[in-house]
Ligand code: FES
């Protein structure tokens with residue numbers, strides 16, 4: 216049975232290698248914080264981290280995860296950047312309906328980990344793949360800057 220490291224915990228999961236990581240997280244492990252949006256790597260709702268790098272879990276077969284550590288929205292608050300982003304999201308009331316926001320937070324946390332002081336162009340480039348039907352883009356940008364200053 217394949218073993219995964221998810222939010223710092225070892226998990227043995229009886230999963231076929233071609234199952235998308237998103238399905239394993241939500242349907243087999245009940246970790247429903249990571250959202251299904253488009254299923255074709257176009258919206259960012261399903262974003263998680265592999266060794267700190269943002270990836271679209273809807274299009275990633277679990278057989279390609281290897282021994283990389285998986286971090287989801289349920290665990291990203293335990294990372295320095297994730298904690299800052301989550302606090303900024305609360306301080307600035309970034310969220311509207313919330314559906315896209317786990318993915319937004321995961322992409323923002325990955326950005327801040329690699330670039331502690333991103334400018335507008337950096338933010339636009341890192342967040343371009345995360346869509347928000349509620350149009351919270353301005354608050355997301357401010358939230359990332361707020362987190363970077365904190
Ligand atoms: S659900 Fe994965 S990118 Fe949309």
Ligand code: FES
Nearest residue numbers: 312313347348349
């Ligand atoms: S907050 Fe509603 S889709 Fe982004």
